[in-house]
Amino acid sequence: MRTMSYYLFTVIAGIGWCFQSCTSSSSKMTENAQLPDVVSYNFDIRPILSDKCLACHGPDANKRQAGLRLDVAESAYKALKEHPSAHALVPGKPELSQVFLRITSEDTATLMPPPASNLKLSSHEIKLIEKWIKQGATYQKHWAFVAPKKPVLPAVNQKEWPKNEIDRFILHKLEQNGLTPNAAADKERLLKRLSLDLLGLPPSLSMMDQFLADKSPKAYEKAVDQLLSNPAYGEKMALHWLDLARYADSHGYQDDGYRTQWPWRDWVIHAFNKNKPYNEFVTWQLAGDLLPASTKEQLLATGFNRNHKITEEGGVIQEEYRIMYVTDRNDMFGKGLLGVTLECAHCHDHKYDPFSQKEYYQMFAFFNNIKEVGMESVIGGPDTYAKKPLMEISDKDVKDILSFVNKRDTNRLIVSVMGDQDTLRKTFVLKRGVYDAPGEEVEPGTPKAILPFNRNYPKNRLGLAKWLFDRQNPLTARVYVNLLWQEFFGKGIVKTSGDFGMQGELPSHPELLDWLAVDFMDHGWDIKRFVKQMVMSATYRQSAVVTPEKLQTDPDNRLLARGPRYRIPAEFIRDLVLSSSGLLNGTIGGPSVKPYQPPGLWEGSTSGRGLLSMYTQDHGSKLYRRGMYTLIKRTSPPPSMAIFDASNRDLCEVKRLKTNTPLQALVMLNDPAVLEASRVLAARLLAEKGAINDKINKAFRLIVSRKPTEQEVTILASYYEKERQKIDRKKAEKVVAVGEYPIPASIDKSKLAALMRVVTTIYNLEETITKS
Known part of the structure; x- marks a missing residue:
């Protein structure tokens, strides 16, 4: 009898063989690749240096070996510190260039990278470097740090396919x-794809019928405009921003007390629905309190900066935690708005990107003057729901100024916002990033490699916002259009959407990215216009069907020869279930809610103090709010959403993971929200006249957003009949006893249980929760 260890060995061996085979195949493809006519530093050489050389010969002076810096031309060309008669690079002459001689050496004592590093250059990479040196070893500024210019639209052969400019770039590459x-x-x-992308909800039956019946050339555009004008658009668009801004309903850390930042969330939804230009949208959030004659709405927008974790635990060192809050804001600004790993320069010069530790703390200085402390108070009553500086929202405010805030009661409502001290707090470079090890004093400033800070801008957060939206800033527009592209196509043009630096992925379509960035700025940073531009493209409208040829040539669909196909985000899975069943409470905004959740999760994750020490489930219509309104407690985030890769909002997140695990199937099979929705929809269908096939057809259309085939209806109808005959009254009582929504008194529970199981099956189809 074969043992478990045998099977384990077989599995591991198989994985190893597969990995080795895939790696070998990939290596062969690389080795056989032709050298470009002109070798580009940015797109051919810099990635090699970044992966294999810059850890020891890059921007970090503390880790630099032999005084050699290979990411800067002047350093690479000059005489070597240890061998004055030799040069790392001699343009035109690889035989005199120590870089080439060392990477081709057979002597392990001189070979680069050193064998001990476990890094090795392929023969193709060596040939690229040799050809680059022969062509003059010309350096270029990193592509992402050069202000974008609008390229000429490329010529294409298939002239009838493009719907707009986007398609010209995509088709040219194809x-x-x-x-x-x-x-x-x-x-x-x-x-279905369009409705999920613009609303995060499936289309209604009436919209499906209307769209199918409309044979006019403008039918699709009319559907786009109809969805863009729906208030649910603001909710859908807000979700990715909540991840970026690390919004949550608790302070974090051990006590993890309740916070009331939800009015800021209401503002974000409102801003997207009003189509606030991106430059204004971000400026208000960064520095609304510093704008001339600042309004209460502009002040509320600055809650963006206060969504970070805050401790409420006694005995902490005040300055240590205050520094942590400033660090969080600084890192979020770098990753979320600039798309760079600025945080890597917190303790030392960046090892790969041209950001010094001093520049990190110059950026830090913009966020270091806020009137806050490390720990304001112990966990307690309403005054701890927000931390100073704060603003109070009165009923009069909601009536006169903040009408978008969904304040339904007379309780005191306070929100953490921004507010600077009267006197300037000094900022120092922190040695090794330690809060109590100040070094050189610095003033507010920005990384010169991106864009030097304009001396005419004020040295505060408003000046930082002006710098961010300077037309010469190379990152701001690129980063945001890439984030939105990621939202609609599944992957950004730059796949590493939070890292446009030296270690980030190169753009799949660099000319398209630059064209979109400049076009976005030229049209007033108009978000809705850009969204419509994407969804109107022929690229977006493509079928997701994939041929073996395309799968082999482009398995990740980076070239976009087919439509996007991937599972929808966690919150929208919940929304689809609630919407299709008729349970969805469409109220926009307001406090977060606590739907069904397994018992004991909160109780085991905190100190046992405060409002969030025990989970008290909500009831009634609160159970059926959209997923984005589910209360997020950082130390114990909503379990079903976490299983579907939702963010726990600890830190800025610009790209969610996309995993597939058996737990996801278990959620769809057993989550009370799914089972209750199945029961409610089944009851509504049974209340309607018509044959069972008609009811199944309607359920399928509501959930999957298309008409089922005859075979699909036949299979589901057969399953219904089997279940109806198998389930007796006692078993039926048990099957339908889920959720709080009332069961019609006169309904046949055996039929209800049978149809409920059919509906649950439809919810569990892969197609149901997949955008394709």
Whole structure:
């Protein structure tokens, strides 16, 4: 009898063989790749240096070996510190360049990278470096740190396919790679994709029927405009911003007390629905309190900066935690708005990007003057729901100024916002990043490699916002259009959407990215216009069907020869279930809610003090709010959403993981919200006249957003009949006893249980929760 260890060995061996085979195949493809006619530093050489050389010969002076810096031309060309007669690079002459001689050496004592580093250059990489040196070893500034210019639209052969400029760039790249785009998706699948992308909700039956019946050339554009004008658009668009801004309903750390930042969330939804230009949207959040004649709405927007974790535990060192809060704001600014790993320079000069530790603390200085302390008070009553500086929102405010804030009661409502001290707090470089080890004093400033700070800008957060939206800032527009592209296509043009630096991925379509960035700025940073531009493209409308040829050539769909296909975000899975069943409470904004959750999770994760020490489930219509309104307690985030990769909002997150685990299937099979929705929809269908096939057809359309095939209806109807005959009254009582929504008194519970199981099956189809 074979033992478990045998099977384990077989599995591991198989994985190892597969990995080795895939790696070997990939290596062969790289080795056989042709050298470009002109070797580019940015796109051919810098990635090699970044991966294999810059840890020891890069920007970090503390780790630099032999005084050699290879990311700067002047350093690479000059005589070597240890061998004055030699040079790392001699343009035009690889035989005199120590870089080439060392990477081709057979002597392990001189070979670079050193064998002990476990890094090795492939023969293709060596040939690239050799050709680059022969062509003059010309350096270029990192592509992402050069202000974008609008490139000329590329010529294409298939002239009838493009719908707008986006398609010209996509098709040009496809034709270069010998690929052709897919035909457009059928109308039902296209409408589902569009509705999920613009609302985070499936289309209604009436909208499906209307779209299918509309044969006019403008039918699709009319559907786009209809969805863009729906207030649910603001909720959908707000979700990615809540991740970026690390919004949560608790302070974090051990006590993890309740906080009332939800009015800021209401403002974000409102801002997207009002189509506030991106430059204004961000400026208000960074520095609304510093704007001339600042309004209460502009002050509320600055809650963006106060969403970070805050401790309420006694005995902490005040300055240590205050520094942590400032650090969080600084790191979020770098990752979320600039798309760079600024945080890597917190303790030392950045090892790969040209950011010094001094520049990190110059940026830090913009956020270091806020009137806050490390620990304001112990956990307790309403005054701890927000930390100073704060603003109070009165009923009069809601009536006159903040009408978008969903304040339904007379309780005191306070929100943490920004507010600077009257006197300037000094900022120092912190040695090794330690809060109590100040070094050189610094003034507010920005990394010179990105864009030097304009002396005419005020040295505060408002000046920082002006710098961020300076037309010469190379990152701001690129980073945001890339984030939105990621939202609609599944991956950004730059796949590493939080890292446009030296270690980040190169853009799949660099000219398109620059064209979009400049076009976005030229049209007033108009977000809705850009969203419409994307969804109107032929690229977006393509079918997601993939041929073996395309799968082999482009498995990750980086070239976009087919439509996007991936599971929808956690919150929208909940929304789809609630919406299709008719349970969804469409109220916009307001406090977060506590739906069904397994018992004991909160109780085991905190100190046992405060409002969030025990989970008290909500009831009634609060159970059916959209997923984005589910209360997020940082130390114990909503479990079903965490299983579907939702953020716990500890830190700024610009890109969620996309995993597939058996736990996800268990959620869809057993979550009370899914089972209750199945029961409620089944009861509503049974209350309608018609045959069972008609009821199944309607359920399928509501959930999957398309008409089922005859075979699908036949299979589901057969399953219904089997379940109806198998489930007796006693078992039926048990099956339908889920959720709080009332069961119609006169309904046949055996039929209800049988149809409920059919509906649950439809919810568990892969297609249901997949955008395709």
